[in-house]
Amino acid sequence: MGKTIRLTAAQALVRYLGAQMNEAGEPFIAGVWAIFGHGNVAGLGEALHGVKDSLPTYRGHNEQTMAHCAIAYAKQMCRTRAMAVTSSIGPGATNMVTAAALAHVNRLPVLIIPGDVFATRGPDPVLQQIESFGDGTVSANDCFKPVSRYFDRISRPEHLLTALPRAFRTMTDPADCGPATLAFCQDVQAEAYDYPESFFEPRVWYQRRIRPDEGELARAVAAIKVAKRPVIVAGGGVHYSGATDALQSFVETHNIPIVETQAGKSALAWDHPLNLGPVGVTGGEPANAICAEADLVLAVGTRLQDFTTGSWGLFSNPEREMVCLNTAAYDTEKHGAMPLQSDAQVGLQELGASLAGYRAGAVADTLKSDWYGKVDKLTNAPSDGNALPTDMQVVGAVQRISNDNTVVMCAAGTMPGELHKLWKAPRPGAYHMEYGFSCMGYEIAGAMGIKMAQPDRDVICFTGDGTYMMANSEMASAAMMGISFTVVITDNRGFGCINRLQMGTGGAEFNNLLDHAVHETPSAIDFAAHAAAMGATSVKVASIAELEGALAKRNDIKGPYVVVIDTDPYPSTEYGGTWWEVAVPEVSTRPAVNEKRAAYEVAIKERNTK
Numbered sequence: 001m002g003k004t005i006r007l008t009a010a011q012a013l014v015r016y017l018g019a020q021m022n023e024a025g026e027p028f029i030a031g032v033w034a035i036f037g038h039g040n041v042a043g044l045g046e047a048l049h050g051v052k053d054s055l056p057t058y059r060g061h062n063e064q065t066m067a068h069c070a071i072a073y074a075k076q077m078c079r080t081r082a083m084a085v086t087s088s089i090g091p092g093a094t095n096m097v098t099a100a101a102l103a104h105v106n107r108l109p110v111l112i113i114p115g116d117v118f119a120t121r122g123p124d125p126v127l128q129q130i131e132s133f134g135d136g137t138v139s140a141n142d143c144f145k146p147v148s149r150y151f152d153r154i155s156r157p158e159h160l161l162t163a164l165p166r167a168f169r170t171m172t173d174p175a176d177c178g179p180a181t182l183a184f185c186q187d188v189q190a191e192a193y194d195y196p197e198s199f200f201e202p203r204v205w206y207q208r209r210i211r212p213d214e215g216e217l218a219r220a221v222a223a224i225k226v227a228k229r230p231v232i233v234a235g236g237g238v239h240y241s242g243a244t245d246a247l248q249s250f251v252e253t254h255n256i257p258i259v260e261t262q263a264g265k266s267a268l269a270w271d272h273p274l275n276l277g278p279v280g281v282t283g284g285e286p287a288n289a290i291c292a293e294a295d296l297v298l299a300v301g302t303r304l305q306d307f308t309t310g311s312w313g314l315f316s317n318p319e320r321e322m323v324c325l326n327t328a329a330y331d332t333e334k335h336g337a338m339p340l341q342s343d344a345q346v347g348l349q350e351l352g353a354s355l356a357g358y359r360a361g362a363v364a365d366t367l368k369s370d371w372y373g374k375v376d377k378l379t380n381a382p383s384d385g386n387a388l389p390t391d392m393q394v395v396g397a398v399q400r401i402s403n404d405n406t407v408v409m410c411a412a413g414t415m416p417g418e419l420h421k422l423w424k425a426p427r428p429g430a431y432h433m434e435y436g437f438s439c440m441g442y443e444i445a446g447a448m449g450i451k452m453a454q455p456d457r458d459v460i461c462f463t464g465d466g467t468y469m470m471a472n473s474e475m476a477s478a479a480m481m482g483i484s485f486t487v488v489i490t491d492n493r494g495f496g497c498i499n500r501l502q503m504g505t506g507g508a509e510f511n512n513l514l515d516h517a518v519h520e521t522p523s524a525i526d527f528a529a530h531a532a533a534m535g536a537t538s539v540k541v542a543s544i545a546e547l548e549g550a551l552a553k554r555n556d557i558k559g560p561y562v563v564v565i566d567t568d569p570y571p572s573t574e575y576g577g578t579w580w581e582v583a584v585p586e587v588s589t590r591p592a593v594n595e596k597r598a599a600y601e602v603a604i605k606e607r608n609t610k
């Protein structure tokens, strides 16, 4: 037997984390976000202190948002690095369940280490312990099971010998990628064991690049070769695979236009002639027109969620074939698609080699110029002295002060749709949108994670008042750690996008805008003062011109910089878009609802007969 080393399980875990490398020779786990409690302070906390110079520990303010920061970091790093997040048992742990779900939906790596109850059960029930009457093995951490790609409970020190490699395999496997949760029993963290020294030898986790199966490739090639009007739907997998160059050379060789999902946006520069821009419910007219007519849809690295497919109403050519190129087998057969399981980069290269000589027909270039003419009109609209600015004008102001180094980010509210439609992303990675879970409260922590991933980038976060109110406390972490990014708060005094959706489904305006909510005193939140209280530099501006002026100063400011502007909750970009299925009540006493229900039934029928 080889040499062993006596360590507590917590010491073993942190030592193992430090030895896991990515292909570039960097530690795969860049740092650990931690909020301690009785479930992790003595065990894991003490162990983390021992390695703090090589594996930094960061102190957050909320477990969910610490995890959002970690997830945004991994997304911006295209999954080549990740962070760990640890909490105590009970509420600290369950606070991370939402973030785990976010990482699960978006296929992003994060190592979640909640403390767990005593494996010995000696002191049961401990503070914060859930007691299941019918199952002695259940703890609060069982909530992570459906939202983790790998879940394990470390109830003996030697469990780490199998659990940790599985967790890393999961986080570094492009197909399985997602959150790995190791629920770490409090007593086990502190328990010593003779670990084999070989367990801690440095290990490199290489990105697996699955090559296409010959038969799948041949069938996909045959389908593409006969296509007259093919289109590529570029998803997040294009970025994660590092396939943006491969995509560009593929489309240029074969003259195939691309359209971009929220996660795929910036796969090609916005002004590349073959980039027809945003697709789907938050998409533009060029992309949606080409998708409606396409006889072949090549979906690359996309989960094909409803915002992309227009609830499967968009790809409406009756002759249409769909090929799903995806590293995850699960995604390759959606909606009867022809599977092409492969890494995006390698898959595009191999498809390209087999398609030699194939070129699709020309795409009308007026589609794009018409669209961007409309975009510019909205984003550059002159201020109407009396009216509140629109969110589109805010996008325009930010676009004008941005440059090639800027990364814009967002997750929920009005802005994801506006940015998808209107933002002109100049290069891959310039657009970071969490629209798999579209989780309110991702933004501020996420912006911090992006800046930690790419300290030289100019990170600009868009957030509505609603999502700011849901989770903002990592602003204080960013201020404390001197992490610089810009936050644009569009304050329309409520949940503007949901209010519009409510009206769009025949509903009465109710419980979304603050004025329409039960209140005694009208809500008037001073966001600039609030952000300043947490250590941010902040300013409230009264116009689009002032917004531009304030944003132009952002490079001189250290730490988070918050610019607040009041906007009109009602207008949004009406151009573009496509049907989105939102269920409307079948019976109602309100005529507006009945009218929308009738339209809904027509739309479903149309979709189902395509």
Ligand SMILES: Cc1ncc(C[n+]2csc(CCOP(=O)(O)OP(=O)(O)O)c2C)c(N)n1
Residues within 6 Å of the ligand: 412, 413, 414, 415, 437, 438, 439, 440, 441, 463, 464, 465, 466, 467, 468, 470, 490, 492, 494, 495, 496, 497, 498
């Ligand atoms: C955690 C969470 N809760 C609820 C929702 C549903 N939702 C999506 S956007 C939104 C309102 C966002 O309001 P705000 O941030 O002010 O953006 P606005 O549309 O007003 O610009 C709500 C409630 C969500 N996406 N995430």
Ligand SMILES: [Mg+2]
Residues within 6 Å of the ligand: 464, 465, 466, 490, 491, 492, 493, 494, 495, 496
């Ligand atoms: Mg709002």
